[in-house]
Amino acid sequence: MSNFLYPPRASTYAGEVDALMNFINYLSIFFWVLITGLILYFAWRYRKGNHQAAPSHNTALEITWTVIPTILVVAIFVWGFKSFMVLSRAPGDAMEIHVTGQKWSWSFEYPEHGVRTMNELVVPANQPVKLIMNSSDVIHSFWIPSFRNKMDVLPGRTTTLWFEATEEGDYRFYCTEYCGDAHWNMKGDVKVVSAEAFHEWVEENSKEDTTTPLPELGAKLFQSKACFTCHTTDGTSSIGPTLKGVFGHDVELADGKSVLADEDYLRESILQPGAKIVKGFAPAMPSYQGQLSEREINGLIEYIKSLK
Amino acid sequence: MSTAPDIATQAPSFPKEHYLNASKGFKSWALTVDHKRIGLMYLVSVLTFFLVGGLFALLVRLELLAPGGMFEQKTYNQLFTLHGVVMVFLFIIPSIPAALGNFFLPLQLGAKDVAFPKMNLFSFYIYAVGAIVAIVAMVTGAVDTGWTFYTPYSLTTNTGVVLTVFAAFILGFSSILTGVNFIVTIHKLRPPGMTWFRLPLFAWSLYATSVIQLLSTPVLAITLLLLIAERLFGVGVFDPALGGDPVLFQHFFWFYSHPAVYIMIVPAFGIISELIATFSRREVFGYKFVALSSVAIAIIGFFVWGHHMFVSGQSEFAGMVFSFLTFFVAIPTAVKIFNWTATLYKGDIQLRTPMIYAIMFLIQFTIGGLTGLPLGALGTNVALHDTYYVVAHFHYVMMGGTVFAFIGGLHYWWPKITGRMYSEKSANIGAFLLFIGFNVTFFTQFLLGFKGMPRRYFDYDPEFSGLHAFSSVGSWILGVGFLVTLYCFIQSLRKGEVASSNPWGGTTLEWTTQSPPIAHNFIDTPTVSTGPYDHSEVPAATGRAA
Numbered sequence: 001m002s003n004f005l006y007p008p009r010a011s012t013y014a015g016e017v018d019a020l021m022n023f024i025n026y027l028s029i030f031f032w033v034l035i036t037g038l039i040l041y042f043a044w045r046y047r048k049g050n051h052q053a054a055p056s057h058n059t060a061l062e063i064t065w066t067v068i069p070t071i072l073v074v075a076i077f078v079w080g081f082k083s084f085m086v087l088s089r090a091p092g093d094a095m096e097i098h099v100t101g102q103k104w105s106w107s108f109e110y111p112e113h114g115v116r117t118m119n120e121l122v123v124p125a126n127q128p129v130k131l132i133m134n135s136s137d138v139i140h141s142f143w144i145p146s147f148r149n150k151m152d153v154l155p156g157r158t159t160t161l162w163f164e165a166t167e168e169g170d171y172r173f174y175c176t177e178y179c180g181d182a183h184w185n186m187k188g189d190v191k192v193v194s195a196e197a198f199h200e201w202v203e204e205n206s207k208e209d210t211t212t213p214l215p216e217l218g219a220k221l222f223q224s225k226a227c228f229t230c231h232t233t234d235g236t237s238s239i240g241p242t243l244k245g246v247f248g249h250d251v252e253l254a255d256g257k258s259v260l261a262d263e264d265y266l267r268e269s270i271l272q273p274g275a276k277i278v279k280g281f282a283p284a285m286p287s288y289q290g291q292l293s294e295r296e297i298n299g300l301i302e303y304i305k306s307l308k
Numbered sequence: 309m310s311t312a313p314d315i316a317t318q319a320p321s322f323p324k325e326h327y328l329n330a331s332k333g334f335k336s337w338a339l340t341v342d343h344k345r346i347g348l349m350y351l352v353s354v355l356t357f358f359l360v361g362g363l364f365a366l367l368v369r370l371e372l373l374a375p376g377g378m379f380e381q382k383t384y385n386q387l388f389t390l391h392g393v394v395m396v397f398l399f400i401i402p403s404i405p406a407a408l409g410n411f412f413l414p415l416q417l418g419a420k421d422v423a424f425p426k427m428n429l430f431s432f433y434i435y436a437v438g439a440i441v442a443i444v445a446m447v448t449g450a451v452d453t454g455w456t457f458y459t460p461y462s463l464t465t466n467t468g469v470v471l472t473v474f475a476a477f478i479l480g481f482s483s484i485l486t487g488v489n490f491i492v493t494i495h496k497l498r499p500p501g502m503t504w505f506r507l508p509l510f511a512w513s514l515y516a517t518s519v520i521q522l523l524s525t526p527v528l529a530i531t532l533l534l535l536i537a538e539r540l541f542g543v544g545v546f547d548p549a550l551g552g553d554p555v556l557f558q559h560f561f562w563f564y565s566h567p568a569v570y571i572m573i574v575p576a577f578g579i580i581s582e583l584i585a586t587f588s589r590r591e592v593f594g595y596k597f598v599a600l601s602s603v604a605i606a607i608i609g610f611f612v613w614g615h616h617m618f619v620s621g622q623s624e625f626a627g628m629v630f631s632f633l634t635f636f637v638a639i640p641t642a643v644k645i646f647n648w649t650a651t652l653y654k655g656d657i658q659l660r661t662p663m664i665y666a667i668m669f670l671i672q673f674t675i676g677g678l679t680g681l682p683l684g685a686l687g688t689n690v691a692l693h694d695t696y697y698v699v700a701h702f703h704y705v706m707m708g709g710t711v712f713a714f715i716g717g718l719h720y721w722w723p724k725i726t727g728r729m730y731s732e733k734s735a736n737i738g739a740f741l742l743f744i745g746f747n748v749t750f751f752t753q754f755l756l757g758f759k760g761m762p763r764r765y766f767d768y769d770p771e772f773s774g775l776h777a778f779s780s781v782g783s784w785i786l787g788v789g790f791l792v793t794l795y796c797f798i799q800s801l802r803k804g805e806v807a808s809s810n811p812w813g814g815t816t817l818e819w820t821t822q823s824p825p826i827a828h829n830f831i832d833t834p835t836v837s838t839g840p841y842d843h844s845e846v847p848a849a850t851g852r853a854a
Contacts, residue, residue, distance in 0.1 A: 046654055
């Protein structure tokens with residue numbers, strides 16, 4: 001049942017969750033077929049005119065069909081609780097990664113390695129990983145279907161989720177607590193790689209990129225920081241204003257003033273998005289203060305300048 | 309029951325005097341205290357909102373027919389929210405109790421009316437005001453929070469949260485007053501000889517439902533008021549930015565909304581018991597258990613709210629306790645299904661339209677119940693929480709269960725309400741289409757959930773497109789099924805055969821008075837000397853079989 005019904009199984013505890021799921025599913029199919037079969041058989045066998053005397057209750061029968069389901073559900077409860085404790089308790093040697101959920105993207109920070117990513121979580125296989133999670137706005141929930149684990153991500157409170165990936169590959173993660181307009185787009189991939197590949201990746205990403213030309217760097221950041229979730233580059237409005245043809249033009253603000261979109265305005269809009277709100281849009285953008293290097297900010301500004 | 313039934317040997321003629329023509333004009337309806345007229349006004353209202361909520365659902369499924377946008381993402385979020393708000397607060401909670409319950413509880417008790425007829429009318433007006441506020445809220449700033457209004461999102465969105473929540477607050481009072489009215493009615497207005505264990509099971513189920521309405525709805529009212537106070541005056545209760553706790557809102561909300569699930573399903577159990585007893589011509593097997601299990605479900609139902617919150621950050625210990633208790637609310641429900649099945653054994657079964665709905669209910673509700681098992685178990689819940697699996701599960705309970713029972717009950721009592729029969733052929737075509745459409749739409753969603761499709765998603769990854777398309781096609785079959793059923797009822801009103809007082813061979817007291825009943829229900833107060841489902845003195849159904 002598991003292969004065609006469930007997502008690929010890629011964590012140490014996924015097999016245990018699936019085993020319980022299969023047990024419940026087969027049990028449910030058995031009881032459904034039994035009950036439906038009896039109902040349809042009786043409806044046919046005792047159709048009009050076949051009336052016979054029958055008792056209106058039967059204590060032995062009633063006790064039997066109360067006790068058997070009770071035993072079965074207690075077994076399911078115990079099994080479910082056991083597997084839940086496995087899902088909940090991270091081993092002591094887990095690698096810690098900080099996760100921040102915000103409308104509508106995920107950012108990850110590797111405290112031991114000094115690496116930050118957005119909407120992409122890179123982890124080594126066969127190594128327990130513990131996610132330490134917070135939200136900077138509303139409630140989100142972090143879910144990796146292939147790992148069978150999920151946990152809400154709250155503002156003002158820390159929650160954790162751990163896993164040990166067993167198979168290399170890319171696995172989707174989703175936000176599963178409704179959080180507004182682009183909730184559906186608050187997703188990305190967990191990339192499970194070998195230990196060596198992980199180290200190489202850390203090496204490469206902990207150094208600042210000083211070689212890529214600025215507009216190209218900006219274009220890359222536009223994708224990796226998930227700017228595209230709210231801003232288009234083709235002139236259509238989304239959650240935020242389009243970035244096409246913004247530079248060098250006047251922008252009408254919500255307070256009725258207007259401002260020339262120069263380098264300084266773009267920088268301010270990235271670092272303090274609430275300072276000037278474009279007319280017709282909600283102040284929804286999170287601040288990127290401290291999340292971008294000076295060169296990266298310049299890269300984004302040059303990229304936006306190139307969108308004519 | 310003891311009162312000799314009126315056996316119609318020739319085609320009956322439509323009664324000259326009945327509740328519909330007892331008085332005339334707008335005022336005679338607007339100021340009526342007749343529970344039957346109030347029930348009928350509720351019926352028309354809830355069916356209207358069912359249509360509205362159904363249109364929202366069709367639009368939701370239209371967006372999901374194929375990947376890529378048809379609406380704006382915000383519009384989609386508003387559509388699924390309005391679908392939920394309308395269906396929960398304006399349709400399903402008042403559906404069976406306020407419409408069919410109002411009409412038939414006093415009739416089943418052989419009473420002239422409910423205990424407080426004026427309060428009954430007042431509760432209808434509260435419902436009407438709540439409905440108007442809800443409509444204003446929809447038009448002026450359709451809410452986009454989901455029907456659950458989770459904080460802090462609901463504190464920050466710029467849509468009409470305050471007005472919508474205020475509408476739900478008002479509607480709650482209508483629910484509370486109806487509950488009080490039914491409890492007092494069942495305690496005080498039973499006829500001579502009708503002991504508690506001679507009470508029809510529909511009345512038992514309304515009793516259990518009323519207790520939940522009375523005890524849980526005030527908690528919702530308080531929660532919604534706190535939400536409004538926080539939004540309007542910045543009182544920090546739920547928003548962590550103001551020192552509040554967003555998970556507290558979830559506890560408050562589910563403390564009402566889990567018992568509310570039983571407000572929605574327990575009256576349906578009552579209808580199914582009536583249908584199965586009448587069309588099997590047998591006493592319901594294990595009557596006392598079926599009666600008391602509704603009360604047991606109502607009580608245990610208050611202690612399981614945390615099973616909506618296993619991944620919310622509540623403690624593992626709390627998760628364990630809520631999971632354990634959840635399984636104990638499953639047992640009385642399972643045993644009810646066994647009792648109904650056993651009632652069919654050696655019965656005299658007539659597959660008339662209401663019975664066909666009852667059988668469909670049993671088949672679908674069993675799926676709804678069994679698919680609750682992996683949601684109640686902690687380890688599997690984590691994988692399925694907030695996916696389409698949950699969407700499918702609660703639609704199997706709420707729609708495959710409650711809505712099918714409601715429509716089945718409407719077919720059962722239609723001759724009593726209107727005095728006319730309907731074409732069982734077209735009614736059965738409608739039932740068949742609803743059955744196919746419902747299962748195509750929602751069984752598919754179990755598979756989507758297993759495969760990893762999160763709920764409340766405006767768009768989806770390509771691997772889900774086949775199943776989503778299939779589900780959307782099912783929603784169109786459902787739509788056609790409802791149109792056929794509506795056509796069948798309209799045709800019945802226009803030219804349906806005149807109904808006798810007891811067309812199905814029912815044994816409860818509503819079948820001992822004429823169809824439609826006179827304004828005061830009974831000429832003489834009935835007396836009762838047997839249980840509610842004694843078929844020995846009542847002839848089998850008249851009229852053509854299906």
